[in-house]
Amino acid sequence: MGGLPANKTVYSFAASATDPKIMFAGLREGAFKSTDAGGSWKKLATAPKDVAAIAIDPTEPDAVFLGTANGKIFKSTDGGQTWRRQN
């Protein structure tokens, strides 16, 4: 599970229904993505911090929603590379 900050709480987790090796993890430090079933993780540079919840649109694998602890919702349409504030 390399690439996630050590000894930090992972608040949220989502794996793709269409390609289960693609996963997202949400931490206070930000959002992280794995493409090898959690073997390694990379931080998503433009995602917000304090990621309390994260979910992949089951019908559209590149569409990802996340919610921050204080209730802000963001959407990515490119698999987490860029994010747009929704509310």
Added chain:
Amino acid sequence: MGINQPTERGLHTMTQMTKRTPGRWRRGLSIAALAAVIALTLVTLGETAGMAHDIGHLHALLVSPTDAGLWIGTHNGLYRSSDEGKTWQPLNIPSDLAAMDFMSFVQDPTNPKVLYVGTHNRGVVRTTDGGQTWAAFSTGLGGPDVHAMAVDGYNPAQPRRLYAFVMDKGLYRILGDLTEWKRVDDGPSNPDVRALQAVNIPTGMGGIFLYAATSEGIFRGPDCF
């Protein structure tokens, strides 16, 4: 801030102004101070009204596969959005099921109108009509504090396999006719579980993996009991 406080403070301020200012300014300043009190009161009332619609501290997020609707569980309740999260409508939860926190969401793989929500202090609650009505769904659960839930819909022979992680009690599962939760084991070695998901990666032992997000990273274990 209560409504009385700005009024008292405003009156106090007006008294001070009366002592210090010439007569012809007194009424004007009083009116200005009164206007300030009214404005402050309106702001206070506005904030109070706004809090009723504040979605609050967020815990869980679900994207429905059928209509791309979003569902969230928060400290304040459950909400649904039909415009990708721009606006939120609160769901009506009966008072006996109202929880301090709605922690996790899963959708039944065989019927998108059936959703299960794990709560901080009311076990699991379920709707079978797309969120219109809710009922307790906790028979057999070892405790009320359900921090994480998962659904495994990948086994055609057993299309409904639900999991709930109960704090200080362990991992529970409910199958088939969904009559009773049964304890599986302690769950991940780190018991501070924040999220759970069945991931369609074969274990090689006839099942798939359950992933758990915890206070010490991500764990996984076989879902092949």
